[in-house]
Amino acid sequence: MMLLNMSLQIDQVNEGLVILLTGLIIVFCALLTLSLFFKFGLPVLLYIYRIITKGKDKKIKDIPIGADENFTGEIAAVISSAIHLYLNEQHDDENAILTIKQARKLYSPWSSKIYATHHRRL
Amino acid sequence: MKKILLIFGVLSLLIFIRPVLGFDSDTNPKDNITSVSSEQADNQEDGIYNNAFHGIQQFYNYTGFANATWGHILMILIGIIFIYLGIKYDYEPLLLIPIGAGVIIGNIPFVAGNQTGIYETGSVLNYLYFGVVKGVYPPLIFLGIGAMTDFSSLIANPKLMLLGAAAQIGVFATFLGALYLGFALPEAGAIGIIGGADGPTAIFLSSKLANGINILPDGTTVKNLIGPIAIAAYSYMALVPVIQPPIMRLLISKKDRKIRMKPPRAVSQKEKMIFPIVALLLTTFISPSALPLLGMLFFGNLLKESGRTERLADTARTKLIDIVTILLGVTVGASTQADIFITKDSMMIFGLGAISFVIATIGGLLFAKLMNLFLKGDNKINPLIGASGVSAVPDSARVVHAEALKSDPNNYLLMHAMAPNVSGVIGSAIAAGILLSFLG
Numbered sequence A: 001m002m003l004l005n006m007s008l009q010i011d012q013v014n015e016g017l018v019i020l021l022t023g024l025i026i027v028f029c030a031l032l033t034l035s036l037f038f039k040f041g042l043p044v045l046l047y048i049y050r051i052i053t054k055g056k057d058k059k060i061k062d063i064p065i066g067a068d069e070n071f072t073g074e075i076a077a078v079i080s081s082a083i084h085l086y087l088n089e090q091h092d093d094e095n096a097i098l099t100i101k102q103a104r105k106l107y108s109p110w111s112s113k114i115y116a117t118h119h120r121r122l
Numbered sequence B: 001m002k003k004i005l006l007i008f009g010v011l012s013l014l015i016f017i018r019p020v021l022g023f024d025s026d027t028n029p030k031d032n033i034t035s036v037s038s039e040q041a042d043n044q045e046d047g048i049y050n051n052a053f054h055g056i057q058q059f060y061n062y063t064g065f066a067n068a069t070w071g072h073i074l075m076i077l078i079g080i081i082f083i084y085l086g087i088k089y090d091y092e093p094l095l096l097i098p099i100g101a102g103v104i105i106g107n108i109p110f111v112a113g114n115q116t117g118i119y120e121t122g123s124v125l126n127y128l129y130f131g132v133v134k135g136v137y138p139p140l141i142f143l144g145i146g147a148m149t150d151f152s153s154l155i156a157n158p159k160l161m162l163l164g165a166a167a168q169i170g171v172f173a174t175f176l177g178a179l180y181l182g183f184a185l186p187e188a189g190a191i192g193i194i195g196g197a198d199g200p201t202a203i204f205l206s207s208k209l210a211n212g213i214n215i216l217p218d219g220t221t222v223k224n225l226i227g228p229i230a231i232a233a234y235s236y237m238a239l240v241p242v243i244q245p246p247i248m249r250l251l252i253s254k255k256d257r258k259i260r261m262k263p264p265r266a267v268s269q270k271e272k273m274i275f276p277i278v279a280l281l282l283t284t285f286i287s288p289s290a291l292p293l294l295g296m297l298f299f300g301n302l303l304k305e306s307g308r309t310e311r312l313a314d315t316a317r318t319k320l321i322d323i324v325t326i327l328l329g330v331t332v333g334a335s336t337q338a339d340i341f342i343t344k345d346s347m348m349i350f351g352l353g354a355i356s357f358v359i360a361t362i363g364g365l366l367f368a369k370l371m372n373l374f375l376k377g378d379n380k381i382n383p384l385i386g387a388s389g390v391s392a393v394p395d396s397a398r399v400v401h402a403e404a405l406k407s408d409p410n411n412y413l414l415m416h417a418m419a420p421n422v423s424g425v426i427g428s429a430i431a432a433g434i435l436l437s438f439l440g
Helices: A002-052 A054-061 A073-088 A113-118 B002-020 B027-033 B035-041 B044-062 B070-088 B093-106 B124-133 B137-148 B152-156 B158-166 B169-180 B185-196 B199-209 B226-238 B240-251 B269-286 B288-305 B310-334 B344-374 B383-389 B395-407 B414-439
Strands: none
Touching: A002 A054, A002 B152, A002 B158, A002 B169, A002 B185, A002 B269, A002 B414, B070 B093, B070 B226, B093 B226, B093 B310, B124 B199, B124 B226, B124 B310, B137 B199, B137 B288, B137 B310, B152 B158, B152 B269, B152 B414, B158 B344, B158 B383, B158 B414, B169 B185, B169 B344, B169 B414, B185 B199, B185 B226, B185 B344, B185 B414, B199 B226, B199 B288, B199 B310, B199 B414, B226 B240, B226 B310, B226 B344, B240 B344, B240 B383, B240 B395, B269 B288, B269 B414, B288 B310, B288 B414, B344 B383, B383 B395, B383 B414, B395 B414
């Protein structure tokens, strides 16, 4: 029985070795094909795609220039500066919540009657 | 205050008055069950105290204090250590804290047969554990990972994919080691995948190979090793910052550590879209058993890169993966019930897991050095990035980055290290598929 167990285990280890080798080779091959594909296959694919869709791409790309003869650089500058001003005009979006903080010193002369009445004379 | 006193007084009055008036409904069923104490009826006063004492004793027998064994307490301590490590040292807190809490939940001592424990059919925990046993959670996690991962560094430099394959030597070496230690073939396969450093893959494979249900050729049932394997995989993943740097310093010379790699080229959106589809086709045709993992991974990536399904990708990479991580973490933690978990096998699995991490790291590093022999000029790679070929996304890439910064404060390797890192995920999923098709 002991011997049988031993031989069974050795068999297992042998099978394990087989799995080890084949497994490693398969993993390597899988990732190798992937990397080869992305090294060489993908540029070809993209190239073919570009050839196939060349006509269509052109149609989208070709925006007729010269339709607006009145559109000068000055107008563009005005529009862009307006957009710039609009986007940067954060003054209007200021936080509307006002909080009154207690001043550290309790006395402040900002509304002092004395100053208001005697200011000129002081 | 008066009100509280009043309520308390009324309640206590009600409680005391009940047995005095003979409303004790509890005595009748008790008499039926324990016929020995039939004379209780003769002396009711005595019976009340007896019953009360009996009740308290029974209650005590149901508590954790009565059923605790040293194993439970040890496991609860381990759970607390996990939580401590997660909070204090920030070692993968998203994993360690749910698992730690799960370990505590799973090791509260209880009386069997009340549908409490995770291994009792019908208990709530058992239903949640179903997702682990049947391998439902791992593919969902992979969906989220796919929707998070940017494969562009891999597409820009496809040769780095080989590093991900080289690190898989850890899987197969551990597999062989487990066989030598006397594990059966399927069990050894499940243990080996710890070297893939990928928690979901490890759970997926162990739920298929070492689930305690399958029957071996010699007639015995396979052991249930999901708990130990998952815990080992996740804890070593969390310990990547501890395990890897010494090996890197040992194997890679100071000069090599300073190699700078040229920045990866820009990758167009078209290439990014083609990648998941082509990779899905290629990898799953080679290893169809890994379909649940790889299919979901690349599907998630397609959702991200297609540019049209941003909503779905967003859900997959945030809410969905969070929910599944919570359930997976807690149930995997809870599956470490002391009477099932603390065995010699678990200890061996922990030992093998550590060795497999070391071998995988060495494999990646040495293969990177080997690749450098064939590369020239500024195409040379920094051999440190080989270490991130073990998956453990993105921790091992971060470790590589930190290690490179130590020898040259201006050498940023993170982007380069992500390439072998994500290809390690693909590689370990393929390896899992191969093991599954050989042994399943």
